[in-house]
Each structure stands twice: as C-alpha cells, then as structure tokens.
Amino acid sequence: MSLLQALSNNIAEIVEQAGKTIVSVKANRRFSPSGIHWRQGIIITSDESLKQYDDITVTLANGNKTSISLLGRDLSTDIAVFQIENPPIPVATIGDAGNLKVGNLVLALARSNEGDICAAMGAVSVVSGAWRSMSGGNIDQFIRPDIALYPGFNGGALVDTVGNIIGMNTSGRGGTALTIPASTINRVVEQLLTKGRIPRGYLGLGMQPVRLPENLKKSLNLASSVGVIVVNIEQNCAADNAGILLGDILVSFDSSSIEDTNDLLALLNDSSRLGKSVKVQVVRGGELIELDVTVLERNTAEG
Template sequence: MSAAATPSLLVGLSAELSDLVGRVAPSLVAVRSPRSRASGFTWQPHLIVTAEEALADDGEISVDLPDGSTAAAAIVGRDPSTDIALLRVEAALQPATLSAPALAAGGLVVAVGSAQGQPLAALGTVAQSGPAWRSLRGGSIDARIELGLTLRREAEGGLVVDANGHAFGMVVFGPSRRVLVIPTGTIERVAAMLRIDGRIARGYLGLGLHPISLPDGGTGVMIMSVAADGPGAAAGLLQGDVITGWNGRSIETLRAVQQDLGSDSIGRTVALSLRRAGADLQVTLTVAERPSP
C-alpha cells in the first residue's frame, strides 16, 4: 500500500462513519431526569425508548430534541429486568428503523447517543455475540451482545449501528460497566407491552427469602415471611422453612431464584425441596403474577 493511498482510506472510513451517525441522529434525543443524563431514541411517533436504569425514580423528565428544542416527557412504563423504559412526548420525531442483522465478534459498530440534542458517537467492535440470556433481574434478552468500546454515561440508551448502517439495538451498561446491547427483538417485545400495560408481569412467590449456608456445605434460602394471600401460603410454606431445591436443582444463589421468575414463569408449577425442623419435604407451588406496586 502506498503512502498516498493510506490517507484516502482513512478519509473514506471517516466519511462513512460520519454518514452512519448522521442517518440515525434525527431519531435520537438526550434524556434529562433529576441527577441523571442519558440518551434515547424514537421508537414510534411520540414514543421514546431509553435505558430504564438511567431514569430517576421520581421527578420531572425532559428530552433535548435534534432541532435544539426541549420537550417534557412522561413515563409510559419501565421494566428494570430488561433495562427498557418507554417515554411519551408530544413533539414530532423521526422513528428509528430497527433491524436484527447477523452479528459476529470483531465487526465494527458505532454507538450513537445524544448530548444536549447533538450526536455523541463512539466507535468499537462487537466483542461477543451469543445466544439469549437472562439478566440479573430475570429479564429475557434475545441475544447477548457485548461491545468493545468506551461509552460515556450520557450515551447510555442510544442506538448501536453496524457497518451497513443497520441500527440493531440500544446500548446500555451491564455488570462491571460492560457495554451491552439490548437487541431489537427484546425492544420490540417489551416496548409493545409497556405501551399497553405500563409494566411487564413478573412471577411472584409471596415469600420473603434470605440466602443461607446449609450444614452439609450447600446453600439454600430461608423463608423469612409469608404473604397471607400469596402462592407460598397456598402451598403450605411456613416462616423458617429452608428451600434447598428448585425443580430438582440445588439452589446456588437467591439471585438464581429471582431470575427464574420472569413473565414466562406465571402459572408454572414449581417443585420445591424443603427442610423443616430437620425433616426433608417436597412441596409444589404455582407461581402467580406479582401484584402492581
């Protein structure tokens, strides 16, 4: 490669990347809530998707629009288990076109957020692309996509675009500040339910649980409280019982139990292994829907 050719390649790559950012920028907004700054994108007319964890629990929310103006926003619904929140604004915005391309580790991507209504971009790669998984809060995510890039906090909730210009999900922070993608399939499914119900149904045991170590070296969860009208009470569980098994599996952590209580768990029968006053018991429990707060 000649010395003269190298700058042309770099200039061409730079122009292509700027073009990718420019194509999605009209759909992006900066999201402001008390003590928090993030990004979001227009999912449907007047509806904006953003990162749930980036929203404050209370207080007014506003968005900085691509034309430099600011509009008030209202929360339609939020789902901590998939890190998706849906906002409503009265402003007319351009909805993003989401796709679900095949992704492979090493592919170039651009994460695009918004700061004060202006595009905020970061270049990186697909570090990992894997199958569906459950979040630490039990949400079902259609694919595990981890990015190799440095993301500014206010860009969380923005779009991720591949080298072909396809926006394939929302960029968020995962555990240990890993940069993850909530893919298109998850966004479409969860945002549609939030638009209708304002929430995502979760499984409910009606039990207050605390992790403990068992005398034999294993782990379990002790029942600290039993809701009078909950599934645990209906199954005959008592305060002080220790759950040692869940559908034939040993219980490694309380978080593992919580992850099994996604929306698909409602109505499912679970076989529990119990230890009560030194005796081992087997009990079946039917998971209910968690009551609205």
C-alpha cells in the same frame, strides 16, 4: 478518494442519519441519558439512568425541547418506555443483533444536553447467548462492545455498519458497556404497550442463599449443595398459602434447581406460570418435601 477516506465518510453519514432518531433525556440529573425514537411516538432509554419519571423533557436533533410521558418501565432489563406526541424526528431503523460477531465494528450514538450528536466507535468484544440481569431480567443476548460510555451515552444506540440500530447501550459492572439487544427491547415495549406492565409472578418470600452439608445433599439425592433459605414470608401470599415455612430451604421450583435468588426471580419472570400450580421442593428438618404453589402476579400484591 482513498479507502480510509471513503470509510470515514461512510461512518459520518451513518452517524448523521441514525443520529436523527437519538434524543437527550432530561431527568433532573447532572448527566442526562440519551434515548431512541424506537417506534412512532415511542422513546426508550435506560431506566437506571433516570432519577425521576415526571416532568421529563427530551432535546431533539434540531435543539428543540419537548415533554414526554412515561408509559412503563422494566427495572429487570433496564428499559423505560415513554410517549412523545407528534415527534418531528424519524423512527429508528431497527436491525438484528443476532447477526453480530466478535470483531464487528459498531457505533455508539448519544446526544448531549445541548442537542449535539455524539459518537464512539469500537469492535464487539463479546457475544454470547441469553443471560439474566442481577434483578432477574431475561435478556436475549449478551453483547459487550469495546466502547467507552461517556456521560450521556447510557440509553443511546448501538449501530451496525449499515446504519441499523441493534440495541440500547447501558453500563455493566465497572462501568463497562453492555448492550440490550433489539429483540429484548421489542418484547418489553410490546408488553408495556399492550398491558401497561410486565407481568411477573411472586411468592411473597424473603430469601438468601445457603449451602447444604455434603452428607445431606447425598442423602436427599440433590443436584446441588446450594439453595435459598426462607427468612421472611408475607401473610396470605402464594408461599404462605402453599405451606412454606420460615427456615425452609428451597432447592427446586417447577423442576428447575434453585441455587440463588436470581434463579427463582428468572423463573417467576416467565408469565406463562401465572395462575398455575407448580411443584416446589424444600428441605425441612433434614427431609425433602414437595409442595404445590399457585404463582400469582406481582402487581396484584407486592412480594
């Protein structure tokens, strides 16, 4: 047997074995995303690929269809978590995406509406450290596989060359493939299973980025010439109670510089700040003012 044939057979075997844990998720869309049987009785998929969360069914490897129920979702990391009763499919073997290197070969697995397994192979083109999604989600590792995400591949698995599932594939900018690493998925799943939600702080502010004059930056000894200006405040919210006013420019939150609304979202996503008083700095009337704000949980009131 030639080396190339042996490699081909090995890849096909990995697809067959890991593919048994992949399902097709029917959510009233033209192209259904895929999902992964991540833990016993737990299916995860791409949240942004879902149009609804009720009356969802999955197609299994044998072509059978069964219903699943939503346990929770995290828009910021694009993860939706469902429960499946008595699943007749194996649980995924989860690997560590932290071992990935640029150039490593990987497989993307998905399942069609009819129940057929689908696969694409490519190399890892980018691996770097932790990053934040556009909605402020903390994702442990930036992974971009050089793989085309065909219809139905969102929510499917990224698999390494020993058959371990190391993350969930989703679409990035311009339709490029991105992978949410297993460590992030495990964290989100654990929070949703134990708490039923992802605890996040809120201030109750509407904000938009704004640039400060250079002379004001220098006179106030600010680290950056960019902040976020307050354009809306909810009544009796955390920010209102702290004395933040319309037109204030938020430049620092808990000693971290704020240059964009995503910066603040990421800091509020850290549940360790919930219920605690933190220092915020705002520019008001050309002066730098420090205020104390108690971070409340978003679920207790939207804002």
